[in-house]
Amino acid sequence: MASSTRDREPHEDEIRMWREGDSWIITDVETGITTQGETRQEALEMLDDAVAGYKGERGHEPTDEELRELGIDPEDNTTGNGDLPDFMQ
Numbered sequence: 001m002a003s004s005t006r007d008r009e010p011h012e013d014e015i016r017m018w019r020e021g022d023s024w025i026i027t028d029v030e031t032g033i034t035t036q037g038e039t040r041q042e043a044l045e046m047l048d049d050a051v052a053g054y055k056g057e058r059g060h061e062p063t064d065e066e067l068r069e070l071g072i073d074p075e076d077n078t079t080g081n082g083d084l085p086d087f088m089q
Contacts, residue, residue, distance in 0.1 A: 015028055015029065023038060024042070025043065028050075033050050033054055
């Protein structure tokens with residue numbers, strides 16, 4: 001990645017933002033996460049959400065009650081049963 005214009009070292013919470021066509025593109029330097037939005041504000045908000053998710057600061061494992069509300073039986077909601085599909089191996 002390109003270096004910072006301040007002193008060539010990445011800084012905590014450093015971002016890079018640029019315009020591309022009708023979109024704003026924004027990258028978090030530390031994580032490399034990139035998002036885009038129609039406005040600068042939208043791009044920043046999307047980046048905040050993506051970085052928080054990446055760092056485990058957002059979201060949670062669904063509770064059994066939440067699964068039931070979505071029509072999913074928690075007992076049937078298991079992973080790791082069977083072989084991986086070819087495209088995942």
